Amino acid sequence: MTDNPPGLDLARLQAHLGTGELRAELIEGGRSNLTYRVTDGTARWVLRRPPLGHVLATAHDMAREYRVLSALHGSAVPVPRTLRLTEDPEVIGAPFYLMEFVEGTAHRDSAALAALGPARVRALADRLVDTLVALHAIDPQEVGLADFGRPEGFMARQVQRWGKQLAASRSREVPGIDRLAEALAASVPDSPAPALVHGDYRLDNVLVDPDDRIAAVLDWEMSTLGDPLTDLGLLVMYTDLAGQFAGVIPGVALAPGFPSGPELVERYAAGSGRDVSGVDWYVAFASFKLAVVLEGIHFRFAQGRTVGAGFDRVGALVPHFVDHGLAALKEV
Known part of the structure; x- marks a missing residue:
C-alpha cells in the first residue's frame, strides 16, 4: 500500500x-x-x-x-x-x-493452478464454462438491461467497430491485420438469440474462493447485449494460445486437467443448447479483437502513458494474434 x-x-x-x-x-x-x-x-x-x-x-x-x-x-x-x-x-x-472487495484468487499462473491437481483444475474450468452459460441464460429485461446494447446486426457492427479502434491506434504497419479484418467482414455469421455478453471472459477475470467456486466475475468494461458466441470464441482463443506469451497472456490452460478448446465448446453446447458449429469464426474474431486491444496498448506505451510492468512486450505479440485469426479462418 x-x-x-x-x-x-x-x-x-x-x-x-x-x-x-x-x-x-x-x-x-x-x-x-x-x-x-x-x-x-x-x-x-x-x-x-x-x-x-x-x-x-x-x-x-x-x-x-x-x-x-x-x-x-x-x-x-x-x-x-x-x-x-x-x-x-x-x-x-x-x-x-x-x-x-471480494476475497479470492485470480488464477494467472499455470504452476500455481497446477498445484491444485488435475481433478480440481478440471472442476474449476467446468465451473468457468457453467458460469458463462448462466450469464447467457439471464433475461436482460428481467435485470433492467433490455437497452444495454443493439443486438440486431451486432457482429457486423463489431467487426466495423474494432476496425475503427485499430485505425484510432494505428502507429505502424502490422502484416495481415487488414486482411483479417476484411475476411471477417466478408463472412459474418448469423447470430443466435442475443444475450448479455461479458466481452473478456477468461479464468483470470474471475475470483475463485478456497473451495474452487467462482466468487466474482470481474472486468465488465466490454459487456453489452449481443452474440453470446463471442464470449465462447474468446475463451477458446485464450486456451489455444495459453502459455505462448508469458506475462501478457495467462498460461493457466497449460495446467494438467484444464480442458482443451473443443472440450470447452462441448460443455458450453451441452449446457446452453446452442449451435456452436461456427465457433471458428468467433475464435478468429477474438484473435482480431485482441490484436487491436494490444495494438492500442502498444500505442499508449510508445507515448509513455502506461502504468505497470510488461507493456514493453505487448507490441511484439500483435502479429501472433493476427496469424492465429487467419489460421482459424483458413486464410493462411
Whole structure:
C-alpha cells in the first residue's frame, strides 16, 4: 500500500468520500482500466478508473461497467456489490467507481493452478464454462438491461467497430491485420438469440474462493447485449494460445486437467443448447479483437502513458494474434 499510487489522488478521494486517511495499491494484471485496492485502515474497497492517456471512445465507460455490475448483483452470476459511481473527472482526474472487495484468487499462473491437481483444475474450468452459460441464460429485461446494447446486426457492427479502434491506434504497419479484418467482414455469421455478453471472459477475470467456486466475475468494461458466441470464441482463443506469451497472456490452460478448446465448446453446447458449429469464426474474431486491444496498448506505451510492468512486450505479440485469426479462418 502507498500514499500516492499512479493515477489516483488519494487526498482528493478522501475528501470526496469523507473517510479517514486512505492508502491504496494498484492491482497488477490488467492491461486496460486501472484497478486499485483502497483502505482507510478498517474497510477495504476496490476502485476502477480508465487508463492514463489515450482512451478510445466507449471503451472505458465507468457508468456502463457500474450499471451491469449493479444489475447482476444477486443473480446466478456472482459479482462484487457496487458502492459509488463518480462521473465527475475533477475528483481524481477521471470518472471512477467503487465496489466491495471480494476475497479470492485470480488464477494467472499455470504452476500455481497446477498445484491444485488435475481433478480440481478440471472442476474449476467446468465451473468457468457453467458460469458463462448462466450469464447467457439471464433475461436482460428481467435485470433492467433490455437497452444495454443493439443486438440486431451486432457482429457486423463489431467487426466495423474494432476496425475503427485499430485505425484510432494505428502507429505502424502490422502484416495481415487488414486482411483479417476484411475476411471477417466478408463472412459474418448469423447470430443466435442475443444475450448479455461479458466481452473478456477468461479464468483470470474471475475470483475463485478456497473451495474452487467462482466468487466474482470481474472486468465488465466490454459487456453489452449481443452474440453470446463471442464470449465462447474468446475463451477458446485464450486456451489455444495459453502459455505462448508469458506475462501478457495467462498460461493457466497449460495446467494438467484444464480442458482443451473443443472440450470447452462441448460443455458450453451441452449446457446452453446452442449451435456452436461456427465457433471458428468467433475464435478468429477474438484473435482480431485482441490484436487491436494490444495494438492500442502498444500505442499508449510508445507515448509513455502506461502504468505497470510488461507493456514493453505487448507490441511484439500483435502479429501472433493476427496469424492465429487467419489460421482459424483458413486464410493462411
